[in-house]
Amino acid sequence: MRNLNDVSLKGKRILLRVDLNSPIENGKIIINPRIKAHAGTIRELSDRGAKLIVISHQGRKGEHDFTSLEQHAKILKELAGRHVEFIDHVIGEEVKNAVMKLKDGEIIVLGNVRNLDDETKADGKIVHELTPLVDYFVLDALSIAHREHASVVGFTKTVPSYAGPVLAQELNALKRIDHGEKIIFIIGGSKIHDAYLLLKRWLKLGRVEKVLLAGVPGILSLHAHGHSVGPSYRHLEKLHLIHDEPELKAMMQQYDPLLRHPVDIAVDDHGQRKETGIENITHEIKDIGPKTIALFRDEIKKAKIIIMNGSPGVYEEEQFGEGTKAILQAIAESSAYSIIGGGHTITAIEKFNIPKEKFGYISLSGKAFLECLEGKELPALKALEENETHLFDK
Numbered sequence: 001m002r003n004l005n006d007v008s009l010k011g012k013r014i015l016l017r018v019d020l021n022s023p024i025e026n027g028k029i030i031i032n033p034r035i036k037a038h039a040g041t042i043r044e045l046s047d048r049g050a051k052l053i054v055i056s057h058q059g060r061k062g063e064h065d066f067t068s069l070e071q072h073a074k075i076l077k078e079l080a081g082r083h084v085e086f087i088d089h090v091i092g093e094e095v096k097n098a099v100m101k102l103k104d105g106e107i108i109v110l111g112n113v114r115n116l117d118d119e120t121k122a123d124g125k126i127v128h129e130l131t132p133l134v135d136y137f138v139l140d141a142l143s144i145a146h147r148e149h150a151s152v153v154g155f156t157k158t159v160p161s162y163a164g165p166v167l168a169q170e171l172n173a174l175k176r177i178d179h180g181e182k183i184i185f186i187i188g189g190s191k192i193h194d195a196y197l198l199l200k201r202w203l204k205l206g207r208v209e210k211v212l213l214a215g216v217p218g219i220l221s222l223h224a225h226g227h228s229v230g231p232s233y234r235h236l237e238k239l240h241l242i243h244d245e246p247e248l249k250a251m252m253q254q255y256d257p258l259l260r261h262p263v264d265i266a267v268d269d270h271g272q273r274k275e276t277g278i279e280n281i282t283h284e285i286k287d288i289g290p291k292t293i294a295l296f297r298d299e300i301k302k303a304k305i306i307i308m309n310g311s312p313g314v315y316e317e318e319q320f321g322e323g324t325k326a327i328l329q330a331i332a333e334s335s336a337y338s339i340i341g342g343g344h345t346i347t348a349i350e351k352f353n354i355p356k357e358k359f360g361y362i363s364l365s366g367k368a369f370l371e372c373l374e375g376k377e378l379p380a381l382k383a384l385e386e387n388e389t390h391l392f393d394k
Contacts, residue, residue, distance in 0.1 A: 001171075001384040002162045004138065010049030011104055012135040016041070016164065017151055019141035019364075020056040020072045024064070029071040031079075033346060034143065034364045037166045039079035041140050042107060044165065046082050051102035053134065054109045055090070055126075055151050057144075061114060073109040084109055090116055091129035099133045113151045123157075124150030131158040140164025142171070142372070143365035145380035156383040163384060166364065171381075173339055173361035174372055177305055183207055184303040186296070186327060188215030189310020189342060190235065194367075196248050197374045198309070203255050209303065212296045213261045214288050214312035214323065221261035222278055224252050230267075230281040260299065264289030266313070266320060273319040287313030288323035296327055303336040308345060309370065315348050325352045332358035341369050 018038040023030040045052055058072065059065035073086035088111045089095050098108055118124035127150050137155035139145070144152050145167070155161060163171065177183065183202060187195045195217050202208050213221045219232045229236075252259060266275050267283035275289045288296070300306065308331060315321035328349060331338050337360040340346065346362055356362055363369040368378060 001381070002160075002388055003168050004045075004162050004164065007136070007162065009045060009136075012050055013099065013102065013133060014045060014050040014052050015130060015134040015137045015155060015159075016045065016052055016054045017137070017139050017141065017144070017155075018042075018054060018056050018164075018166075019143045020069060020076075021058055021065075021143075022072070024059075024067070029058075029075060031075055033362070034141075035072070035075055036079055037364055038140060039076050041165050042076060042084075043080040043082060045138075046080070046105045046107055049104040051099075051104060052107040053099055053102075053130070054107065055113055056109075057114045057119075057151070058112050059114070066114065067112070069109055069112050076107075076109065080107075082107055087111065090126055095129075096133060099130075113149075116150070119150050121150055122148050122153050124154060126150050127154035127158060131155065134159060137161040138164045139380055139384060140166045141365070142167050142363075142368050142378075144368065145365075145378040146368040146371050146376075148379040152380050153383040156380075156387040157390075160390075161384055161387040169361070170363060170365055170369065173363065174369075176337055176360065177307070177339065180207075181304045182209035183305045183307055184209045184212065184299055184336070186212045186214070186300075186306065186308040186312075186331075187217045187310060188213075188308075188312040188324075189344060190216045191310065191342075192216050192220060194370050194374075195309070196251070198370060200251060201373075201375045203251065203258070208255075208258050210299050211255075211259045212299060213259060214292075214296075214327075215310050217310075218262050218288070218312075219285055220248075221252060221259060222281075224249050225261065227278050228281055229285060230283060232281070232285040260295065262288045262292040263295060264291045266322070268320070273322075286317065287315075287320040293323055293326045297330040300327070300330045300334050300336070303334060306331055306334065306336045306338040307341070307373070308338065309341040311342075311345050311348050315351065321348075321352070324348050328352060328354050336360075339363060342366065 077084035084107045086109050090111045137159050216235045265285045266287035312323040313320045315324035339361050341363040
């Protein structure tokens with residue numbers, strides 16, 4: 001698909017769809033890596049003389065994090081080092097007038113696109129209202145590419161469309177792992193269904209060197225091998241996986257030589273970290289133990305490509321962060337090309353002050369990035385590719 005490298009942007013009105021959706025604490029937007037990355041795009045396009053109209057979403061109607069993008073606009077102004085105007089509307093005369101008055105390099109952030117009831121339709125009002133006002137549409141977020149929403153795919157049917165720098169980086173990272181070398185997967189966290197779909201594809205492709213299982217996937221593997229997992233069984237009951245996903249257990253048996261589950265663990269013994277073997281687990285599992293850390297580190301040293309999704313332990317609790325920190329440090333020290341996914345894993349990198357440049361790529365896209373790795377076709381990427389064949393009379 002097309003990117004902006006060879007496009008003259010000076011004087012062009014660019015509709016830029018980014019993903020500013022952020023955590024909120026006490027009514028305040030928390031600055032995160034995604035906002036920082038999009039601020040870089042905004043600065044770059046402004047410097048190239050584009051007239052920028054930025055659109056995004058925050059939360060969903062009826063949920064606690066559904067709010068205006070006014071705070072986001074202020075954060076972008078600070079991070080990008082450029083004047084940013086905010087208009088708390090997405091369509092209408094005020095928006096039209098502001099867009100038509102834009103000068104080269106100027107930036108407007110519009111209101112939350114999810115204020116529009118038809119945003120979830122590919123052909124919503126926003127497409128009809130804004131198409132006559134813009135020269136190009138730029139999608140700059142893989143994190144929303146799995147959504148067939150008006151602000152994501154609608155403009156690819158009406159104006160020349162391009163992948164922005166953040167989206168291009170994500171896609172380039174995916175291309176780096178598509179050249180046949182075997183991969184070591186490190187799967188932790190709690191999203192076991194995604195892990196199952198991910199591993200199912202790559203195991204069948206014969207591209208897996210080893211799978212290092214921790215977190216809830218590690219608990220499931222221990223259970224599948226006949227170990228009692230104590231109170232941690234409740235995680236498996238919540239996921240309805242023991243009885244509803246026999247294929248998952250069959251996959252574990254079929255590919256058992258490639259899978260590594262914990263050989264020791266750390267449990268929560270009345271609020272204290274207690275390290276123990278896997279033979280008689282009586283307390284809740286919250287981290288991997290030192291023998292498992294050593295085993296995983298040895299595998300990481302041999303890797304050429306590493307994909308990690310989800311943390312090995314409950315690192316948010318100080319005494320259960322040892323596994324996550326050790327594994328991330330081992331990846332950072334390795335010569336492998338590494339891709340780190342999952343918001344919690346990114347937060348862990350920041351918490352443990354591990355230099356981000358030590359990793360091959362840190363994905364900003366969560367669910368959508370996993371779906372790409374699972375081999376799914378994302379609607380927005382398909383739409384951008386189809387846009388290249390369209391002829392537009394602008």
